[in-house]
Amino acid sequence: MTALPELIETGVRNGLETLYGVDASGQDITLQSTRKEFEGEYTVVTFPLTRLARKKPEQIGEELGQYLRDNFAEIKDYNVIKGFLNLVIDDAVWTRFLLEQAGEPGFGRSPDRGERVVVEFASPNTNKPLHLGHVRNILLGWATSQLLDAAGFDVKTVQIINDRGIAICKSMLAWERFGKGATPKSTGVKPDHFVGEYYVLFETRFQEEYRAWQQSEDAQVIYEDRKKKELSEKEFWKSYKNTYFNTHSELGAAAKEMLLKWEDGDVETVALWNRMNGWVYEGFDETYERMGVRFDKLYYESQTYLLGKDMVDAGLDKGVFYRKEDGSVFVDLTDAKLDQKALLRADGTSLYITQDLGTARLRYDDFGATRMVYTVADEQNYHFQVLFEILKRLEEPYADGLYHLSYGMVDLPSGRMKSREGTVVDADDLMDEVIQEAYQSSLERESTSDLSEEERREIIRKVGMAALKFQIIKVGPQKRMVFDPKESVDLQGQTGPYVQNAFVRTRAVWRKAGSPDLSAAAGYTALEPTERELISQLYSYPTLLRDAAENYDPSLVAMYCYELAKNLHKFWHDVSILNAGSEAATAFRLRLCQSVGNVLESGMGILGIEMPERM
Incomplete structure (x- = not known):
């Protein structure tokens, strides 16, 4: 059937021509969802039509409403609130949609567009494990890739690993000097965490060296010569730190020498670099697997820094x-x-911008993608504005399809994190924490007491990971956010477990019904308000996915799933399903539960969230 928004817009244009004798073929029709306090599903804003009709908005609403009700069977009724024409869709439209379309496999997904898009995300450094900041990047990038896939694009996921530079050499030097031959295996430490500990150790030893040097005669001469009156001695030494690293520090000189050796291809230095990076990649792969993400291709800065x-x-x-x-x-x-x-x-x-020019061209050569999405924090907004402008001026064939998926930083309730000082929250530790929170929450319920411990642990893992992913993705990318692990597992809040619980209800009632024949559902004709609300929400799912993909914003999908779950819980409270009073009503409501469950599973799946059958 013709999409309702398209049908209404056509009807309004026809009405303008019939009622007022005006050519409305090019007229934009402002159509929006009806506010919850009024009856209806779609609202036509009549204020912009006064110029054409030369009447007051309320009168236009009354006349157009009457015209639409008389000429379109899909419009059951209408009401006018000032300059807003609220349209009530006929129950037959909703029941037909539910029974014929909403339950179909792949509902909501767009057909293949024949267009490829590359989505870059993660892109970590190899001197430390993935942390909370990376978690937001990874979850946002992965969800966006899945959203674009649902919108019909052929998606390739990539990352560029920052595997060279002075930071990597700091970890290498610290291990070489202080590691005494230790390995991840010999210490029982996850490989990327192992390397990260030496990055922190370098900073610790460097700070010790710096503090000792500050007491020297040379340092005091520099302080007296360069200090500014507005700076305290502590503030001065903090501002002088980088200068000290580059001009006086023995550790700094050794790290820079190691970088030069790597660039010159020194055999021993390159071997150490390969060994420690290999440890980090092993740890990264384990974390990516836990997070449920994968990459079609990896790019390494050590192989791209000369491009461009x-x-x-x-x-x-x-x-x-x-x-x-x-x-x-x-x-x-x-x-x-x-x-x-x-x-x-x-x-x-070369500079970083030069390398990024070359990498963009390389990706186009590799994939032929007409769109490229860069998932990078908003600190790099200016860099990407410059990169995209340069590529346009070079007339690169993909230049018009570049998008910077800019996002705000993520903090904990305790504040910001600092990698060098070892105050970051590692991604692995964060996942462990939310899963532990989910476990503590599960102790309050006995609904899974009949399951094996292994089955219960798997449910808890899904709930914990849903808590983490939903809590981060539900916030619009551009907003800075605070992540609270305890809040994320709340079954009553705006959380992943809350949505999962709605899905579990749809599966539970289906199991209790014994998978009945739903053919009687066609005989159900008079809808309850909560049924209409749920079906109209299901109807909007394909449009929601297209809009979210167009805006590269998976938070729209997260909030859609939350609102759908909330209305499912209300429906559950307001009506009886298995004791509905008629076979037709029971069958129809079971079909509605099934369709809502399928869409929840689809939407949350786009966010990378698995749905448990039990909770």
């Missing part, structure tokens, strides 16, 4: 870039309010 120079040369030939007297290459983006940006240093070496 040929694109710079091409840009020079086209006049897009220019070379300064010192030999450095720049692009002038002031006309796009982005200032001037360096692309090559005077010595010809």
Whole structure:
């Protein structure tokens, strides 16, 4: 059948022509969902139509409402509240939709678009394990990839691993000096955590060295010479830390020397680099598996950091870039309010922007994708504005399909985290904590007491991971957020377990009914308000997925699932299902429960959340 929004918009245009003799073929019709306090499912805003009809909004609403009710069987009734025409859809439309479409496999998903999109997320450093900040990145990126897949795109997931640079050398140097041959296996520590401990150890030893140096005569001379009156001695030394690392620190010099050796291909340094990175990758893979994400291809900065120079040369030939007297290459983006940006240093070496230019081209060569999504924190907003503008000026074939999925940082109730100081919350520890919270919560209920311990543990794992994922994804990407593990497992709040509980109810009633024949459902015609609400929500699911994909915003799916679950709980409270009073009503309500459960499973699946059969 014709989609209801399209049918209503067509009907309004026809009504404008019939009632007022105006050509409304190009007129935009403002259509929205009816507010809960009024009867109806769709609302036509009549204020914009006064110019055409030359009447008051309320009168236009009354006349259009009457026209639609008289000419379209789908419109059962209407009411007008000021300049808003609320339309009530006929019960027959909802029952037909539920019985013919809502329960079909793949409901809500769009057909294949024949268009490929690459989604980048995770992209960690190999000097430390994944932490809470990575968790938001990974969950947001994965959910977006699954959302785009549901919208009909051919999706490829990738990450670029930052496996080179001074931070990695800090971990390597600390292990070389202080590790005494220890390994993850010999210590029983998860491999990426093992390497991360040496990154923290380097910082600890460096701080000790720095504090000792501050007492030296050389340091005091520098302090007296460079201090600013507005800075205390403590503040001065904090601001001088990076300068000390680069000019005075023995550990700093050793780490920089190790980086130079790596860049020169020193056999022993490269072997150590391979060994420690290998440990980290082993740990990463374990964490990714627990989180339920996968990648179609991995890119490594050690293999891409020299890319992009040929694109710079091409840009020079086209006049897009220019070379300064010192030999450095720049692009002038002031006309796009982005200032001037360096692309090559005077010595010809690359910068991050150069590497990203080359990586974008490489991904296009690998996948032929017309869209690329970069899941990166909002601290890099300017970088991606510059990158995308440069690629457009280079006339890259994918330049119009680039999107920065920018997101705010995530904190704990205790505040921000600092990797070097070892105050981060590791992703593995966070998962363990929410699963433990789910376990404690489960002790208050006996609904799974008949299951084996292994079965109960698997349910608890699903509930804990749902708590973590939903709590993070439900917040719009652009917003900074605080994650509270205890709050996330609340069965009564706006949480993943709350939605899971609604799904479990749909499965429980189905089991109790004994998988009956639902053919009698066709005889049910008069809908209860809660039934209408649920069915109209199901009807909006395909549109919701398309809108969320268009906006790269899986939080819309999370909140849709929450609202659907909330209405399912209300329906459960308001009507009887198995004792509905007639075979037709029972069959219809069972079919409704089945369809709601399927959509909840579909929507939560897009978010990477598994649905248990029991809780």
